[in-house]
Amino acid sequence: MLTVNGINVYYGAIHAIKDVSFHVGDGEIVTLIGANGAGKTTILHTISGLLRTKTGDIKFLDNPINKVEPHEILKMGIAHVPEGRRIFSQMTVLENLQMGAYTRTNKEETNNMIEMVFEKFPRLKERVNQLAGTMSGGEQQMLAIGRALMSKPKLLLMDEPSMGLAPILVQEIFNIIQEINSAGTTILLVEQNANMALSIANRAYVLETGKVVLEGNAKELLGNENVRKAYLG
Amino acid sequence: MTFLQQLINGIHVGSIYALIALGYTMVYGIIKLINFAHGDIIMMGAYITFVSLIMLNVPAWMAIIIAILVCLISGILIERIAYKPLRNAPRISALITAIGVSLFLENLFFKIFGGNPRPFPVLINTTPISLGSLQISMVTLITIVISIFLMLALDLFVKKTKTGKAMRAVSEDQGAAQLMGINVNTTISITFAIGSTLAAIGGILYSTAYPQIDPFMGMMPGLKAFVAAVLGGIGIIPGAMLGGFIMGIAESFTKGYISSQLADAVVFGILILVLSLKPSGIFGKNVKEKV
Amino acid sequence: MALLETKDLGITFGGLRAVGDFSIKIEEQELMGLIGPNGAGKTTVFNLLTGVYLPTEGVINLDGENIVGKKPYEIVQKGISRTFQNIRLFKDLTVIDNVKMAFHHKMKYSAVEGILRLPSYWKEEKEIHEKALELLKLFNMDQAAYTTAKNLPYGQQRKLEIARALAADPKLLLLDEPAAGMNPNETKELMETIHFIRDKFKIAILLIEHDMSLVMGICEKIVVIDYGMIIATGTPEEIKKNKKVIGAYLGE
Amino acid sequence: MNKRLKSYSINIGAIIVIYALLTLLMKTGIINSYYEVIVISIGINIILAASLNLATGYLGQLALGHAGFMAVGAYVSAICTSHMNLPDTLQLIVSILVGGIVAGIFGILVGVPALRLKGDYLAIITLAFGEIIRVIILNLKITGGARGLKGIPPLTGFNSVFWITIIIVAIIYTLINSRHGRAIISIREDEIAAESVGIPTTYYKNFAFSLAAVFAGIGGGLYAHYYTVLDPGYFDFMRSIEILIIVVLGGMGSLTGSIVAAIVLTIIPQLLIDFADWRMLIYSIILIIMMLFRPEGLFGKKEFSLITLLKGKQQALNTAPNSNGRSE
Amino acid sequence: GSNSQNSGSSDVIKIGGIAPLTGDVAVYGVAANNGAKLAIEEINANGGLLGKQIEYVAYDDKGDPTEAVNAYKKLTSNDKVEAILGAVTSKPTMTVTPLAAKDGIPMITPTATALEVTSAGPNIFRACFIDPYQGEVMAKFAVEELKAAKAAVIYNTADDYSVGVAEAFRDAAQNFGAQVVSFEGYNGDDKDFKAVLTNVKGQSPDVLFIPDYYNRVGLIAQQAKEVGITATLLGADGWDGVIGVNPEAVEGAYFCNHYSTDDTAEEVQNFLKVYKEKYNEDPVSFAALGYDAMKILAAAIEKAGSTDKEAVVKALAETNITSVTGTITFDENRNPVKGVAIIRIENGSNKLYTKMSL
Numbered sequence A: 001m002l003t004v005n006g007i008n009v010y011y012g013a014i015h016a017i018k019d020v021s022f023h024v025g026d027g028e029i030v031t032l033i034g035a036n037g038a039g040k041t042t043i044l045h046t047i048s049g050l051l052r053t054k055t056g057d058i059k060f061l062d063n064p065i066n067k068v069e070p071h072e073i074l075k076m077g078i079a080h081v082p083e084g085r086r087i088f089s090q091m092t093v094l095e096n097l098q099m100g101a102y103t104r105t106n107k108e109e110t111n112n113m114i115e116m117v118f119e120k121f122p123r124l125k126e127r128v129n130q131l132a133g134t135m136s137g138g139e140q141q142m143l144a145i146g147r148a149l150m151s152k153p154k155l156l157l158m159d160e161p162s163m164g165l166a167p168i169l170v171q172e173i174f175n176i177i178q179e180i181n182s183a184g185t186t187i188l189l190v191e192q193n194a195n196m197a198l199s200i201a202n203r204a205y206v207l208e209t210g211k212v213v214l215e216g217n218a219k220e221l222l223g224n225e226n227v228r229k230a231y232l233g
Numbered sequence B: 001m002t003f004l005q006q007l008i009n010g011i012h013v014g015s016i017y018a019l020i021a022l023g024y025t026m027v028y029g030i031i032k033l034i035n036f037a038h039g040d041i042i043m044m045g046a047y048i049t050f051v052s053l054i055m056l057n058v059p060a061w062m063a064i065i066i067a068i069l070v071c072l073i074s075g076i077l078i079e080r081i082a083y084k085p086l087r088n089a090p091r092i093s094a095l096i097t098a099i100g101v102s103l104f105l106e107n108l109f110f111k112i113f114g115g116n117p118r119p120f121p122v123l124i125n126t127t128p129i130s131l132g133s134l135q136i137s138m139v140t141l142i143t144i145v146i147s148i149f150l151m152l153a154l155d156l157f158v159k160k161t162k163t164g165k166a167m168r169a170v171s172e173d174q175g176a177a178q179l180m181g182i183n184v185n186t187t188i189s190i191t192f193a194i195g196s197t198l199a200a201i202g203g204i205l206y207s208t209a210y211p212q213i214d215p216f217m218g219m220m221p222g223l224k225a226f227v228a229a230v231l232g233g234i235g236i237i238p239g240a241m242l243g244g245f246i247m248g249i250a251e252s253f254t255k256g257y258i259s260s261q262l263a264d265a266v267v268f269g270i271l272i273l274v275l276s277l278k279p280s281g282i283f284g285k286n287v288k289e290k291v
Numbered sequence C: 001m002a003l004l005e006t007k008d009l010g011i012t013f014g015g016l017r018a019v020g021d022f023s024i025k026i027e028e029q030e031l032m033g034l035i036g037p038n039g040a041g042k043t044t045v046f047n048l049l050t051g052v053y054l055p056t057e058g059v060i061n062l063d064g065e066n067i068v069g070k071k072p073y074e075i076v077q078k079g080i081s082r083t084f085q086n087i088r089l090f091k092d093l094t095v096i097d098n099v100k101m102a103f104h105h106k107m108k109y110s111a112v113e114g115i116l117r118l119p120s121y122w123k124e125e126k127e128i129h130e131k132a133l134e135l136l137k138l139f140n141m142d143q144a145a146y147t148t149a150k151n152l153p154y155g156q157q158r159k160l161e162i163a164r165a166l167a168a169d170p171k172l173l174l175l176d177e178p179a180a181g182m183n184p185n186e187t188k189e190l191m192e193t194i195h196f197i198r199d200k201f202k203i204a205i206l207l208i209e210h211d212m213s214l215v216m217g218i219c220e221k222i223v224v225i226d227y228g229m230i231i232a233t234g235t236p237e238e239i240k241k242n243k244k245v246i247g248a249y250l251g252e
Numbered sequence D: 001m002n003k004r005l006k007s008y009s010i011n012i013g014a015i016i017v018i019y020a021l022l023t024l025l026m027k028t029g030i031i032n033s034y035y036e037v038i039v040i041s042i043g044i045n046i047i048l049a050a051s052l053n054l055a056t057g058y059l060g061q062l063a064l065g066h067a068g069f070m071a072v073g074a075y076v077s078a079i080c081t082s083h084m085n086l087p088d089t090l091q092l093i094v095s096i097l098v099g100g101i102v103a104g105i106f107g108i109l110v111g112v113p114a115l116r117l118k119g120d121y122l123a124i125i126t127l128a129f130g131e132i133i134r135v136i137i138l139n140l141k142i143t144g145g146a147r148g149l150k151g152i153p154p155l156t157g158f159n160s161v162f163w164i165t166i167i168i169v170a171i172i173y174t175l176i177n178s179r180h181g182r183a184i185i186s187i188r189e190d191e192i193a194a195e196s197v198g199i200p201t202t203y204y205k206n207f208a209f210s211l212a213a214v215f216a217g218i219g220g221g222l223y224a225h226y227y228t229v230l231d232p233g234y235f236d237f238m239r240s241i242e243i244l245i246i247v248v249l250g251g252m253g254s255l256t257g258s259i260v261a262a263i264v265l266t267i268i269p270q271l272l273i274d275f276a277d278w279r280m281l282i283y284s285i286i287l288i289i290m291m292l293f294r295p296e297g298l299f300g301k302k303e304f305s306l307i308t309l310l311k312g313k314q315q316a317l318n319t320a321p322n323s324n325g326r327s328e
Numbered sequence E: 001g002s003n004s005q006n007s008g009s010s011d012v013i014k015i016g017g018i019a020p021l022t023g024d025v026a027v028y029g030v031a032a033n034n035g036a037k038l039a040i041e042e043i044n045a046n047g048g049l050l051g052k053q054i055e056y057v058a059y060d061d062k063g064d065p066t067e068a069v070n071a072y073k074k075l076t077s078n079d080k081v082e083a084i085l086g087a088v089t090s091k092p093t094m095t096v097t098p099l100a101a102k103d104g105i106p107m108i109t110p111t112a113t114a115l116e117v118t119s120a121g122p123n124i125f126r127a128c129f130i131d132p133y134q135g136e137v138m139a140k141f142a143v144e145e146l147k148a149a150k151a152a153v154i155y156n157t158a159d160d161y162s163v164g165v166a167e168a169f170r171d172a173a174q175n176f177g178a179q180v181v182s183f184e185g186y187n188g189d190d191k192d193f194k195a196v197l198t199n200v201k202g203q204s205p206d207v208l209f210i211p212d213y214y215n216r217v218g219l220i221a222q223q224a225k226e227v228g229i230t231a232t233l234l235g236a237d238g239w240d241g242v243i244g245v246n247p248e249a250v251e252g253a254y255f256c257n258h259y260s261t262d263d264t265a266e267e268v269q270n271f272l273k274v275y276k277e278k279y280n281e282d283p284v285s286f287a288a289l290g291y292d293a294m295k296i297l298a299a300a301i302e303k304a305g306s307t308d309k310e311a312v313v314k315a316l317a318e319t320n321i322t323s324v325t326g327t328i329t330f331d332e333n334r335n336p337v338k339g340v341a342i343i344r345i346e347n348g349s350n351k352l353y354t355k356m357s358l
């Protein structure tokens, strides 16, 4: 579904991503793990078009997307739950969800989606008219995920969705990720909580200072001695 | 009677301020830039109408459309050339280029048309309607009606339409807005187009009321309108409107009952008072940053 | 007397009672955890303790003195400093300048002495420079002293924020989710650091964290809140078994 | 200690050399009285820009009413001179100090309400105050109303402007590189974080803002005693903007930037004077282009330092709030 | 100036100009400057001065006193001009006069009307009337010719020209026995004067005196009509040009001027013709004064026989020439002594109504 081939990304002079290649198959959950600053967020931003590759290419459903504008990429079916949530804090919860369905024209479908999101996150329903910026960290995270689901993406990029969530919710978020996945959405997941991520993923890539250093079956990596030492504690 | 007359005078000026303030507020709302060149779009609107009428001899409605189109396109171009490259730069840099653009437009028109004020042709029959000893000119009525209509339309547009919501999203977080599938460049261009259209209309109404145009005519109403926008709560459309009316009426009453010299001081004094009591303007939401 | 004691502390936002009837005691050098579901009001408690929000009810006694109504900077000077859930460093300043900021209220020389560069200026500046370096060394960050803060990796930024809070010389340190965004290995390292800080600086620490390995691993006492109210207090062992806590927060 | 001494002597040496050179060039007439006016305008602009930089660059509060403080200083010092009769130099010093202090008092009066606001609201309220000050001056008897003040004794000369500029820039520089300056900078960086490490932000905001007003007032005093005529129309909003342009172009938070920009922006209009009515058009284009190419200003937040330059190091640019001489 | 050349040769006589060529008072500066340039062209075409061509170097002062000093110093230090024509508005002029007095350089301002302008030194002259003079003449005219009993005055508080003339008019009108029922100021950058005018209307005056420049007068007159004022409008020399801006609003009004365009004198008609040919617009009084100032200066240099400062100043003091604005001599304060033309606006054009002096 998604093929990333030898991409290099720079922040000014900083070479953040070095020759990274990986792919995500239809219906898979693939996870990227790695220490702080390894470049995980950078990769997700590059896929959704907020950052540009210097060299290399990215193909989504066989179409090259590394020169496509971010808003077009969303229309092609990639949604992104960004790091740090980036909800619209001056808008209400409901308006945030509506923004998620910006490209959709069918009102009824939008309302159905909103109901579905409320089902998954009842807390959002309680706060439907609260300004998003005043919600707690965890509530905002739920909103960010809900918002991304609104566009019914084919591929969902998730950047540390469990960060700052209560343990009971972390469990739940991972359940929801699996649910979303089994409902047909492919998922590329970035996580610090490598244990959890590897336990729900099909395959995984390990990143170190902008390079892929290891890849394989998620369950195998979970058992890998080096990975355990470096990322699982 | 003088009282009512002064009030009507105030509402007239106020509705023009309000109309200009709307454009300020919209542009500020989306890219958080005090668009100093906005006042000069007013001047452009007036000059283009003047040129089309006098030199090209087109009918009035066409002159107005030409003026609006030219302003609209200029607004978009100005954003593309002078502001867009600075989107990720400190905001104050864009403020300085905005001042640069303002100086440029003023001096460009100065160069082309000279500093001599030009009489603005009569677009609206100016015979006043008399109600007793009260005089209301047609211009006043039309100005008030157009301003209020445009404000309501704009408010609905921003609140209800998708593009309107996209504007609010872009104003908060351009990156996140892109992730929602919003074309940020287009949205910003639309905002400038609307703002410039309002400025053009404002310019024409202004020049109809004060039928004389010169290259520097946009400065004062621009500044006052900006103050009006802040007074009402910048970024908030009804706020701009209310701010405009308050300024106009306060100005008119101060001139009429206290002293003309103090009009500016009173207007700015009201601004200071309002901001001291309500730091984000009359309709401004007082959002404290959550830490 | 306890170092910090709150009585029936509470705040209401509009109609929402974000925190209520919040009474706790923190002893000197105690290491306490504050946990609870998202939106329970943990960060709000921190904001009340540090004067960012003015409580609508209740008292906060620090060393027996009620600090309600004091400005945030006054509270820092009285001995409570904090880190933020969303990191708030002076992003464009160097690491060492970030730390030096927090020494401000401990320094004496006046603006005139500073401008005239009198000996008091040189002496104090030299002192805090050395102190700041020392502190950074404790966190293994002295190598990065002259890097701009925003260029640090996330984990290091969290550590820098803790170092900066420590530089303010608190009696009570409040840490809001210090392990957020860290992988399990980094979290482990952080646990050791927190322990070390407590012992070395002899201060009390109150921390919010969702990473149970950290909370259960180092806290001596844990307070659990839900919907702004305390639902349980106890040692990690007790909390782990508490049915209410499991239902509301920990999950199975 | 040694290093410190060396850095002082290099800087003081450089200042004396510049002073001697300028004086010599004036004596020999190479700098004729036209160029002398430019040198003096540069000095006054440096004072105004450096002081605004304190409020806007270091404190981070966008202020659009700086000309108002300059006006207060100019008028008060001119009136002061007309009511006293001291020897010239002393008279000038007393007058501009009084002007500066009164401007500083206005700074506090404006700052207390204004500094509670943030961002552009602060900008607009300072603009409002600036305009009110102008309107008041326009309506007072003692200021001569619309006619302005005339016949102010010409007490300002190259020497006074040169040394006062040096002193003010030095004060701002040493202040910024002290704990008080750090406190001011911390407010620019993150006000909430600043409070959370124990910095009384309200105090420092008012302190920096009114100190900036004092210096602007002194600049105004020098102006009044050089041009000998005061026109209330001169101290309008556009004048505040001109000063702001210098600060931004030089780099917000860079004193050397303000100095260089003051020189450049004083000279450019003079060079353009031969283009008559094309002049402002060209100026506006230059302004736009400069900002597009260097949005962070000529120097950003960096300072140009002679020491590092003399040592031949690669980085002659030194991060500002860092008293101990190292940079990234 | 666009026409400055870097020649130090002595086969030209350099004359410096200071005028607002940009900024919001540029209208006046450009007009005065155009008038001066026209005079120079004529002189040069007729063989120049003392057998030399005049080289005119004019710098922009933006109407700003600071810039005027820059311009002055540049003219005297770099261009080493022999005499100075300028500045145009009063404040920049008064910033420069003390410097000029110290240097002793012959200086004539075409248009700076403030009373104190020429008091800086014996080398400072002007070609226009002073503020009080115009105000007094118009007061006399209102009371004696128009038989006005109630007069109202509105003036621009930000402009010392306007203030000066207004105050002189008020005082004189009272002396001549009229009642000044309203004396109100407005702001320089206003466009809306209805509030003030509404108050004036309440006093029902016979005449309304508006001493301001033509661009604002056009607006004020328009709005005076709108609020229903029927008083006769009166103005001063700043009005010249108003018929180009808003002729209907000022129909039937009177103002005083330095000259009248329907004066049949050869100087006037020739000037009107040549000016129009060259600049493609009708000259306003600023242009005429710029032209005359240059003529006065040239005549003085010719008379002095050299460009020696003292000689030229002495010759200036003895000026007696006839030009566009009349026959000009100087009084002991170096202000011109000449008649005032009272103009009436009829059918959209300026008609000489009468000539007056105090």
Ligand SMILES: Nc1ncnc2c1ncn2[C@@H]1O[C@H](COP(=O)(O)OP(=O)(O)OP(=O)(O)O)[C@@H](O)[C@H]1O
Binding pocket: A011, A014, A016, A034, A035, A036, A037, A038, A039, A040, A041, A042, A043, A083, C151, C152, C153, C154, C155, C181
């Ligand atoms: N805006 C930026 N400018 C310069 N460098 C950046 C920027 N953003 C990230 N970097 C650098 O790029 C590298 C990769 O950063 P990235 O945010 O992708 O890491 P990450 O793997 O997502 O880390 P984390 O787990 O902390 O989120 C880091 O070295 C970081 O310092």
Ligand SMILES: Nc1ncnc2c1ncn2[C@@H]1O[C@H](COP(=O)(O)OP(=O)(O)OP(=O)(O)O)[C@@H](O)[C@H]1O
Binding pocket: A134, A135, A136, A137, A138, A139, A164, B288, B290, C013, C016, C018, C036, C037, C038, C039, C040, C041, C042, C043, C044, C045, C085
């Ligand atoms: N300024 C405010 N205005 C309105 N509501 C607020 C405000 N600050 C906090 N709240 C609300 O108070 C509740 C508690 O928020 P708080 O940030 O304290 O939660 P928390 O326990 O820290 O959660 P998390 O673990 O997710 O960070 C939330 O429901 C939040 O929406």
Ligand SMILES: [Mg+2]
Binding pocket: A040, A041, A042, A083, A159
């Ligand atoms: Mg990341």
Ligand SMILES: [Mg+2]
Binding pocket: A136, A137, C042, C043, C044, C085
């Ligand atoms: Mg929290």
